[in-house]
Amino acid sequence: MLLRLPQGYRAAGVFCGVKRSGKLDLSLVVSDRPAVGAAVYTKNLVCAAPVTIDRERTPSEAIRVVAINSGVANACTGDQGIADARQMAAWAAEAVDARPEQALVMSTGVIGSMLPMDKIQAGIQAAARELGDDEQSLDNAARGIMTTDTVPKLCGREVSIGGTLTRVTGIAKGAAMIGPNMSTMLSLIMTDAPLRVKDAQAALVDAVDESFHCISVDGHMSTNDTVILLANGAASPSPNPSPERGGGFPNPLTGKGLEDFRTTLFEVSEDLAQSIPADGEGATHLITVEVHGCRSRQDALRIGKTIADSPLVKTAIAGADPNWGRIVSAAGYAGVQFDPSKVTLHLNGLLLYERGAPVDFSPDAVSKSIAADRNTSIVLILEEGKACARFWTTDLTAEYVRLNADYHT
Amino acid sequence: MLLRLPQGYRAAGVFCGVKRSGKLDLSLVVSDRPAVGAAVYTKNLVCAAPVTIDRERTPSEAIRVVAINSGVANACTGDQGIADARQMAAWAAEAVDARPEQALVMSTGVIGSMLPMDKIQAGIQAAARELGDDEQSLDNAARGIMTTDTVPKLCGREVSIGGTLTRVTGIAKGAAMIGPNMSTMLSLIMTDAPLRVKDAQAALVDAVDESFHCISVDGHMSTNDTVILLANGAASPSPNPSPERGGGFPNPLTGKGLEDFRTTLFEVSEDLAQSIPADGEGATHLITVEVHGCRSRQDALRIGKTIADSPLVKTAIAGADPNWGRIVSAAGYAGVQFDPSKVTLHLNGLLLYERGAPVDFSPDAVSKSIAADRNTSIVLILEEGKACARFWTTDLTAEYVRLNADYHT
Numbered sequence: 001m002l003l004r005l006p007q008g009y010r011a012a013g014v015f016c017g018v019k020r021s022g023k024l025d026l027s028l029v030v031s032d033r034p035a036v037g038a039a040v041y042t043k044n045l046v047c048a049a050p051v052t053i054d055r056e057r058t059p060s061e062a063i064r065v066v067a068i069n070s071g072v073a074n075a076c077t078g079d080q081g082i083a084d085a086r087q088m089a090a091w092a093a094e095a096v097d098a099r100p101e102q103a104l105v106m107s108t109g110v111i112g113s114m115l116p117m118d119k120i121q122a123g124i125q126a127a128a129r130e131l132g133d134d135e136q137s138l139d140n141a142a143r144g145i146m147t148t149d150t151v152p153k154l155c156g157r158e159v160s161i162g163g164t165l166t167r168v169t170g171i172a173k174g175a176a177m178i179g180p181n182m183s184t185m186l187s188l189i190m191t192d193a194p195l196r197v198k199d200a201q202a203a204l205v206d207a208v209d210e211s212f213h214c215i216s217v218d219g220h221m222s223t224n225d226t227v228i229l230l231a232n233g234a235a236s237p238s239p240n241p242s243p244e245r246g247g248g249f250p251n252p253l254t255g256k257g258l259e260d261f262r263t264t265l266f267e268v269s270e271d272l273a274q275s276i277p278a279d280g281e282g283a284t285h286l287i288t289v290e291v292h293g294c295r296s297r298q299d300a301l302r303i304g305k306t307i308a309d310s311p312l313v314k315t316a317i318a319g320a321d322p323n324w325g326r327i328v329s330a331a332g333y334a335g336v337q338f339d340p341s342k343v344t345l346h347l348n349g350l351l352l353y354e355r356g357a358p359v360d361f362s363p364d365a366v367s368k369s370i371a372a373d374r375n376t377s378i379v380l381i382l383e384e385g386k387a388c389a390r391f392w393t394t395d396l397t398a399e400y401v402r403l404n405a406d407y408h409t
Numbered sequence: 410m411l412l413r414l415p416q417g418y419r420a421a422g423v424f425c426g427v428k429r430s431g432k433l434d435l436s437l438v439v440s441d442r443p444a445v446g447a448a449v450y451t452k453n454l455v456c457a458a459p460v461t462i463d464r465e466r467t468p469s470e471a472i473r474v475v476a477i478n479s480g481v482a483n484a485c486t487g488d489q490g491i492a493d494a495r496q497m498a499a500w501a502a503e504a505v506d507a508r509p510e511q512a513l514v515m516s517t518g519v520i521g522s523m524l525p526m527d528k529i530q531a532g533i534q535a536a537a538r539e540l541g542d543d544e545q546s547l548d549n550a551a552r553g554i555m556t557t558d559t560v561p562k563l564c565g566r567e568v569s570i571g572g573t574l575t576r577v578t579g580i581a582k583g584a585a586m587i588g589p590n591m592s593t594m595l596s597l598i599m600t601d602a603p604l605r606v607k608d609a610q611a612a613l614v615d616a617v618d619e620s621f622h623c624i625s626v627d628g629h630m631s632t633n634d635t636v637i638l639l640a641n642g643a644a645s646p647s648p649n650p651s652p653e654r655g656g657g658f659p660n661p662l663t664g665k666g667l668e669d670f671r672t673t674l675f676e677v678s679e680d681l682a683q684s685i686p687a688d689g690e691g692a693t694h695l696i697t698v699e700v701h702g703c704r705s706r707q708d709a710l711r712i713g714k715t716i717a718d719s720p721l722v723k724t725a726i727a728g729a730d731p732n733w734g735r736i737v738s739a740a741g742y743a744g745v746q747f748d749p750s751k752v753t754l755h756l757n758g759l760l761l762y763e764r765g766a767p768v769d770f771s772p773d774a775v776s777k778s779i780a781a782d783r784n785t786s787i788v789l790i791l792e793e794g795k796a797c798a799r800f801w802t803t804d805l806t807a808e809y810v811r812l813n814a815d816y817h818t
Contacts, residue, residue, distance in 0.1 A: 046741030046749045076734060078750075078766040111734025112767045218720045220735070221742035311627045311720065311805075319814030322476060325485060325520030326629070332455030333630035340455045341487075344807040358521045396720075397814070398807035404721060405728030405806070 003156045005138050006167035006192035007030045010131035013144030013288030016123025016395035018071030018116060024056045026123035027068045029188060030096050030131055035232035037104065038200040039277070040208045040224035047074035049085035050105040051226060056307070057101055059392030060269065063230055064098035066188055067091075067124055068145045071109040071174070072116070074186060074225040076135050082398065084115045091121050095128035106226050108147055108173060108184040142171040145186055149279055155271040157264045162257040166193045166235045172272040174217070174279055187272055193261050194233030194250045201314035203258075204229040206267045211273035214301065215392045216308055217280040218400075227239045229265070265376040277392045280401030285317050285376045286289075289391045293382035299336045304391030306334035315395035317376050324352040331380055332352030342383040348376060414547050414566045415601035417643030419443045419456035419540040425532025427518070427525060435532035436477045436553030438597055439505050439540055444641035446472030446513065447610040449617045450677030451634035457484035459496040459514040459587040460635060466510055468610045472509040473638055474535055475597055476501035476655060477554045479582070480518040481525070482593065484632040493524045495735040500530050504537035505704055515635050517556055517582060517593040532778040533725030554595055557812070558688055564680040566673045571666040575602045575644045577673045581681040583626070583688055583714050587614040591631035594621065596681055602670050605661040612636040612671045618683030621676035623710065624801045627809075638674070686801045691808030694726050694785045698800045700740075702791035706798050708745045715743035715799030716787065723805035731759040731775035740789055 005011060011029045039058040041051050057063075072079050085105050093103040107109040107115070118323055127144075130139065142152035156169035170189035179404040195203070208227050233252075253261050278286040289307050294300035307313055310330040316323035324345050333341060341356035352361055370376055376395075394400075415422060418706050420438045448467040450460050466472075476497055483490050494514050501510040513708055516524070536553075538646035540546065551561035565578035579598035604612070644662070685697040698716050716722055719739040725732035733754050741749060750765035755777040761770055779785055786805075805811075810816040 041787065044738060044771065045747065046738050048750070076737060076762070076765075076767060089466065093464060102686040112762075127659045220719050220721045220739060223734075223738045295616060310629050311809075312629045315810050317811035318810065321814070326484060326633075327631045329455050329520065332453040332632065338454065343455070353485070353521075356485075358485060396810060398810045400720075401724050401805060401810055404724035405730070 001201065003138065003154050004135060004167065004168060005133050006169055006235065008192055008232045010133050011137045012127040012132065013129040013140030013142070014127045014130060015124055016126065018069055023146070024140060025069055026070045026120070026127055026143040027141040028124065028127035028131065029066045029141055030093065031064055031230055031232040033232050033234060034062035034064055034102065036061055036195050036197050036200045038197070038204040038229040040204055044220055044221050044223050046076065046223050046227040048073055048107060049077055049081035049226040050061050050107045051224060052082055052259065053085045053089060054104045054226065058102060061197055061258040063104060064102040065092045065096045066104045066228060066230070068106040068186065068188070069115070069120060069123070070147050070188045071144050072107060072113045073111050073224050074107040074110045075111045077112065077114055080114060084117055087117065088115065088120055088124070091124045095124050104228060105257040106186050106224070107216065108145065108186055108224055138144050138169070139401035145171065145173045147173060148281055149249050151279055153272060153275040153279070155268050155275065157268055157359050159264050160192060160254065161260045161402050164235050166261070167191060168182055168193070168268045169271045170268050172276060182254045184222040184223065185276060187212065187227045189227070189229045189265070189268060191229070191231045191261070192233065192235035193231055194252045195231040195350045199252065199258055200229055200231050203262045203265050206262065207269040210266065212391060213270035215273050215277050216275055216305065217394050231276055242261050255343035268319065270284060274392050277394045280394030281403045282397040283394035284397055285374055285395040287378060287393050287395060289393065290361070290377070290379045292380070292388040293377065293384055294336070294387040295385040296401065297387045300389035301391065302336050303331050303380065304389050306330050307380070307390045308393035313394055317370060318397045320349055320361050320367045320371040322352060322370065327378060327380065328353055337381045338384050344381040346371070346379040412578060413544060413576065414542050415578055415599050417601055417641045418549035419542050419547045419601050421536040421541065422549030422551070423532055423536045423541040425535065425741045426528040426665045427478055432555070433553040433673055434478055434480045435529070435542065437501065437533065437535055437536035438475045438599065438809040440473055440641040442518060442641050442643060443471035443473055443511065444639040445604050445606050445609045447469055447606070447613040447638040448771060449636045451631055453458055453630050453632050455485065455518060457482055457624065457630050457633040458485055458486055458490035459516045460633060461491055462494045463513045463635065464603060466513060468606045470606055472615040473511060473513050474501045474505045475515065475637060475639070476488050477515040478524070478529060478532070478743065479554050479556050479594065481522045482518045482520050482551055482633050483516040483524050484520045486521065486523055487525060490683070493526055494613045494634060495603070496526065497524065497533070500533045502581070504533050513637060515633070516596055517633055520632060538599055540721050547578070554580065554582045556582060557690055560688055562688070563682040564677050565685065566677055568669065568673050570602060570669045573644050575670070576600060577602070577677045579677050581682045581685060583685050590615065591648045593631040594685060595633065596621065596636045598636070598674070598677060600638070600640045600670070601642065601644035601730065602640055603661045604640040607740035608667055609638055609640050609650065610662065611735055612674050615671065616675045616678040619675065620682035623799060625687050625714065626684050626686055626803050636731045644760050683801050684737060688708070690812050691804030691806040692803035693806055694783055694804040696726055696785045696787060696802050696804060698802065699786070699788045699797065701788065701797040702793055703796040704794040706796045709796050709798035710800065712740050712743040712789065713798050715739050716789070717802035720805055723802065725764055726779060727804035728801040729776045731761060731772050736789065738785060747791045747793050755792040757782070
């Protein structure tokens with residue numbers, strides 16, 4: 001798929017020396033005109049300094065730049081960490097002639113280490129010189145935020161909204177924590193659609209709710225998790241969308257146009273979110289857990305997450321074991337009331353358990369179907385109501401343990 | 410330690426053919442006089458048939474026998490499973506001349522398989538012939554309930570309560586699920602103290618709350634978890650404690666005597682509970698998580714369990730990595746409100762994090778202290794209140810994954 005930045009954005013990714021590996025470790029994304037900025041953050045009480053700074057600044061009508069470093073998370077770093085995050089944002093703003101509060105920052109990497117500020121400053125300046133609106137620049141930005149990800153994560157859509165070609169393009173990075181604490185799920189989604197601040201924030205909250213909030217690798221919520229949406233309105237057919245005009249947007253989307261945008265944002269969020277467990281540490285399977293027939297979506301999600309977080313379910317899939325007892329018993333301790341004699345389970349489309357009783361099936365056939373495909377589908381059906389939910393996770397392999405145990409601080 | 414059955418109990422463990430390994434797989438514990446029976450069960454909605462039967466029968470004033478098999482859990486087995494559990498109890502009662510409702514049953518092993526009833530019947534009859542009150546009989550009973558446990562788990566105390574020598578002796582088995590679904594934490598605690606039913610049940614609930622409810626291996630709650638307390642009053646100095654006298658107990662403990670018993674029960678429960686993660690699948694460390702300075706014990710327990718269940722914390726200990734960021738960030742997502750700038754962390758007695766900020770420490774020294782000792786101590790101190798709690802878990806090793814992934818149903 002041809003993946004391009006939306007109108008009015010430029011991006012760059014550079015190596016500035018935070019990562020010892022020599023790989024790209026600082027990304028800059030700039031909107032040439034002030035963009036609406038919406039964001040959703042980690043619910044972890046122990047949150048990183050950049051999360052504290054960004055929380056003060058979003059939602060906003062006038063974000064110009066987002067600076068992201070990988071290698072050091074700037075988490076558990078006390079007052080100095082807050083000052084450093086603020087300084088990092090100030091340098092990013094300065095590099096694109098914006099006011100300090102028009103800059104957002106994200107960090108991912110080691111917990112408890114201070115940012116190497118001289119390198120960050122040089123990196124921001126270097127990235128500002130390399131900003132481009134081409135595919136390579138976008139790809140570099142996606143690579144500059146990677147930690148233990150094995151592939152950069154990008155996704156986008158080009159759709160016509162109200163007759164105007166509109167793009168929604170996002171980058172993301174993975175969710176496991178390693179070496180010693182390479183943490184965090186980060187994502188930045190850009191659009192040239194024109195949006196009101198409240199509509200952008202509501203659309204992002206809803207999209208995250210059905211995507212980034214429905215994934216796990218190891219169930220360990222990070223200190224830095226952040227999803228940012230920028231909407232600069234540059235795709236609008238409105239006249240004179242010059243970079244200098246400051247805040248205020250032409251014809252913000254409403255009605256059908258807003259609905260179309262929300263659908264596209266949901267699709268992009270879902271693709272980005274899935275790409276995280278798909279690239280989970282040591283993972284050999286992306287597991288999709290669907291739960292049907294619940295009283296509420298909340299119930300379905302809770303059961304899905306409990307199944308997805310069970311190390312016994314995850315090891316069973318790693319071992320291609322059609323171990324339905326682990327799945328059904330995980331549902332039973334999710335804290336949701338249901339009638340256990342009305343539970344049905346399918347794995348990769350094969351019926352394993354029907355209305356509370358085991359059925360005859362070929363363990364060999366199920367095992368082969370798990371082994372043969374990187375995607376595993378678990379479908380649990382209750383008979384309590386009509387609500388359903390999907391949750392995505394990885395399997396749990398010895399390689400995950402090796403990656404996370406074999407580091408010495 | 411000399412470990413003996415309390416007065417008036419006999420036990421046996423035999424091989425009846427449920428396990429393919431040829432190891433002991435059926436245990437019988439008999440109280441020669443009717444005993445008060447208290448019990449605490451799994452909260453899993455998907456509970457096994459023996460749990461359903463025992464729930465109907467406890468608390469009780471007149472339990473005579475407990476039959477336990479390993480190898481098949483009799484869980485997710487529908488109506489047939491319930492009938493089988495009832496029949497198993499009936500055979501156990503018959504073997505000791507008791508009424509059917511005076512028998513309790515426990516099962517542990519594969520989920521979704523039916524009990525091999527002919528073998529169970531023969532096993533109960535064989536065990537009844539081998540009942541003894543010696544140490545070997547007790548040891549056999551402890552071995553007959555093992556699944557993936559590497560050692561039998563027994564613990565006991567002999568104390569003087571109100572001038573009468575009283576014993577509290579328990580057996581238990583491990584908590585991980587394997588091969589394909591060897592599940593379950595089971596424990597049976599026997600005492601010759603005289604107790605009222607309500608006092609026995611209350612004492613057991615309180616003891617379990619601070620012991621068996623404070624351990625995890627993989628956080629996967631089993632379908633069969635059961636802890637039973639039998640109290641037959643045979644230690645009482647009361648005259649004529651003959652087996653034939655039926656219900657009703659001489660001088661049930663009250664006041665100081667009851668308090669002394671509760672303390673002893675608590676100690677035995679804690680020892681038995683700890684022995685489970687200490688023998689966790691693939692485990693190389695028993696981790697004790699202490700959380701201090703909380704507003705309530707509930708808060709402290711929730712934080713302790715969240716830390717204990719984090720695969721990242723567990724892999725860090727397996728790798729002897731003093732990875733405090735993983736511990737502090739796990740506390741942050743436990744769902745308990747606290748001031749993250751007032752968090753202090755010690756690992757094996759060494760200060761790693763103080764009032765929200767990293768401190769200088771020797772990673773090498775901490776790493777060596779983890780590697781050198783099978784026991785790891787994590788102490789997290791908040792400044793919200795005075796409540797505290799302890800939680801025990803294992804580390805997470807590649808061996809755990811191998812054990813749980815490499816089985817094919």
